[in-house]
Amino acid sequence: MNKQMLLEIVHEMKPVDLSLYYPKGDAAAFWKRALSSGVLQADISEIRAEAVRLDGQSIPELSYTLFSIYSRTGSRLEYERVYFERRRRLNTYVFLALLEPEHPEVLEKLEDILWAICDEYTWCLPAHLPADHNAADINRYIDLFSSETGFTLSEVLLLLGERLSQLLRSRIHHEVERRLFRPFLENGPYDWETARHNWAAVCAGSIGAAALLSVEDPAMLADILLRTERAMLYYLEGFGEDGACLEGLGYWNYGFGYFTYYSDLLCSRSTGRLDWFKQKKVAQIARFQQKCFIDGSHVANFSDSVPQVLVHMGLSHYLAEVCTDVERPPSALRAPYTEDHCSRFAPAFRNLIWTRAGKEDEAWQAASYYLPDAAWLVSRYVSEAGSFGFAAKGGHNAEPHNHNDLGHFILSGRGEIYASDLGSGEYTADYFGAGRYQYDCNGSQGHSLPIIDGQYQLAGREFSSTVLHASAEENDELTLDLTQAYQVTGLQSLIRSFVWHKEECPRLELTDTYRYAGIPASWTERFVTWREPKLLHPGTLLLPGTTARGVEVTYDSLKVEPEITVHMYRDHFGMEKLWYSLDFHVLQLGAVGKLAFTFQFL
Template sequence: MNRQELFGIVQEMKPANLSLYYPDGESDVFWKQALLSETLKEDISEIREEAQRLDSQPISELTDTLFSIFARTGSRLEYERVYFERRRRLNTYVFMTLLEPDNVRLLENLENILWSICEEYTWCLPAHLPADHNTENIDQFIDLFSSETAFTLAEISLLLGERLPLLLRSRIRHEVEKRIFRPFIECGPYEWETARHNWAAVCAGSIGAAALLMLDDPAALTNILLKTERSMSYYLEGFGDDGACLEGLSYWNYGFGYFTYYSDLLRVRSEGRVDWFATDKVRSIAQFQQKIFIGGNFVANFSDSEPRIHIHMGLSHYLADTYPEVECPPPVLRTPYAKDHCSRWAPAFRNLIWRRTGDEKQDQDWGAASYYLPDAGWLVSRYQSGGSSFGFAAKGGHNAEPHNHNDLGQFILSGGGEIYAADLGCGEYTAEYFGAGRYQYDCNGSQGHSVPIIGGQYQLAGRKHSATVLYASAAVEKDELKLELSQAYEVEELQSLIRSMVWYKGQHPRLELMDEYQYNGKSVSWTERFVTWRRPKMLRSGVVLLPGTGVGGVELTYDVQIVEPEITAREYRDHFGRDTVWHTLDFHAIQPGSEGKLVFTFQFI
């Protein structure tokens, strides 16, 4: 769409008012009904609990000491905990003000945190700023959280309207203009504008949404929307036709969430003349969430994703209302209000206003299903037997994916509420985590994945280090994935490495894994590594037990003539900076030859 066409649409847009959010624009009616809603009862109770906690605490300060920690040590958590606590305070007092419109104290608390956020040195995180920034150029930088803050303040200003003092509303408009709108037009282009991952959707989507809510000048709004629409096209290019988010479900929630929030406002204001939801790729991406769960709240957490995910119910219900192919998730997977450690306003608000009431599915789990996602090279399966859920997921792909891990051939195995073959997911974000030392972190390097170690060598990063899918099938009785993995390594003598995985879905499911390799010349040492949260136990010769909680578990059988096992307890720092124990179960080839076949069976008991 060119500028002239978009300008014509902008000139005829419906007004930005409360009808964007509430039927007939009746805010008071919605919040009175929300107080009586059984569907929203838990959400509102959690918001009230958070307000009670905050009532006894002053506004936390973003001090110079906190700001400088990242530059000195590379640690992000200290500053970000306070930054996100301030956003949690903002969200909570907005909701409480909407729920209790006559409470003057709540409104005063809201005004104070709004003013305090307007006073922040920068809305960016220190980790996202260049090292040579200074006071004079600080407002030239736009990151995920500065963009989100602009969207948040613009939306809150519209929602509260004249209940906020004119001076405060003017200050909000001034800060959003100075920190976001003006640099977006005058100081770019920014690297994220052409990114094919979550940054394009979150940054551009937040800026476009803020502009749709705040700008009255059609020319200025057109200028921003033109750039925003271009970034959204780039974001969608990061997906194949299978709709898989290579960054994992956490970043689907994030990136595709902000894509949806922006696209909804644009569709409504343009009265359907600009409608991203009409495209086939967006329809496909919208179905990704239901395809990635492997049982309970466990997901195939490849890349920087957590093993357990809670769902944004508002986003999920909006997409289900938009597309008949999208399944409503089980209510038990609802994200509690305080669960989002980043305290993002946009999903928290839409978890309330977009929630279906009265007709939610009451199932406690997703139904059994298997999916092969060909563009991603992922196989994901969930299966139910004897009242328990079982899951299997495996991946091909390449080692230059967004939030990449060197993990070609990685697999995950779950059952009965436990993960047996694990993916560590995302570690603590630090400067080095996204720097030259990224793959020294066990959660990112192949040493922390269930893939072979060849001649002491791990997989390497880069687009050329890729897997070839030789065969894939998602069927009723069994699922299969067969991969050629030799390109994942730089081992000159290695001619081929074929990993075959067959997931049999019987009464007691089992996974059969076979690695076949060939060398051209002298063979090297070979170790099959399996990663687990469980503490492995040598049960008997040829059998290792991955114990379940209480009883049961998985028996891993192997050929004692070919490999010998080694069990090691290890530790890494998870995404929240917690020291977390995990285990490697290594099987060392006793006499590796010029060719070999290694077979392992994971049998649920």
């Protein structure tokens, strides 16, 4: 779309008013119904509980000492905990002000936190700023969180309107323009405008949404939207036709969520003339969430994703309304108000205005999916013995938020994980730097993969897999050529095959077949688990369950010898967590080999 066409649409856009959010624009009627209906009672109770927690607390300070920790140590959590606590405070008082307009003290607390956020040195996180930045040009930088903040404040202005003081409204307009709109138009293009991952959707989507709410000059709005629309095209290029998000479900929630929030406002203001959800690919991406869950709240958490995910009901219900074949999630998977440690306003608000009453299934229906562009096989299976899940992946080792994990798999049953993906670790400078693959959760040493001549998989687009066979039917099957995943002199072929037998108590058969020029110095088959393996007898180990008998691992004791080692890593929230490597060392090495393992649920 060119600027002239976009400018014509902008001139004909419907006015900015509360009908963008509420039926007929009647906010009072909406919140009155919300207070008396059952569908939002849990959310409202959680918001009120947060207000009780905040009562009497002062606004936490974003001090220079906190700000400088990242540059001195590479640690992000100290500053970010306070930054996100301020956003939680903002969200809570906005929602209380909407729910309980008769309480003037709530509005007073809201205005104080709004003023404090306007006072912040930058809305960016220290980790997203250049090390050599200076105060004179701080506003030229735009990251995920500065964009989100500008979007949030623009929505708060519309939602609260003249209930906020004229001075505060004027200041918010000024801060959003100088921190977002002017830098975007005058200092770009930014690297994230051509990113094929969540940054494009969140940054451009937030700026575009904020502009749709607060920019009155048609030419300026058209300029912003033109750049935003281009960024969204790049974002969508990061998806294959199968709709899979290679960054994982958490980043689908994040990136596609902000894509949706922007798209909804754009569609509403343009009265349907600009509607991203008319695209077949966008509708396919909308179905990704339901394909990720393997067992209860456990997901196929490849890449930087946490093992268990709760869903944003507002986003999920909206997508189910605008896209065919999008399933409404089980109500038990509702993310509580406090679940988002980043305290993002846009999804929290839409959990209130987009969640719809309706009958929810108690669990996702059993299903198996093969996603050919991502090379993921995902299975959710239910029998009289319980619910079970299996997922495995191919792909390449230069994916967004990449882990060196080609051929890795996850196995779950009855709400417990047996073959684990460690997921995302604690984000630090080194985590996204030269030391990334020294972290167990990122390097192949922390995945269920072969270790060949003591060497792991390497990062880079050239380190890839090829899918030889895939089937998601009566039995789920995936066969991968992993030869190119390793840089091992002498490795001529490595084929890994999975067969997932969906019986009453299902079993997974895994076979690695290799060919080598000469004889490898060593070959180890590593499996990763949070369960402490128990050797029952030669040829059989147990991965014990907490509430069930667990999984029996059988192997040829004449070919391999097991070794169990305990490890420690720091998870995404900075908590230390144990994991076990179950290493099977090949006893008699040859130029060819075939190694078979069976994982049998008991």
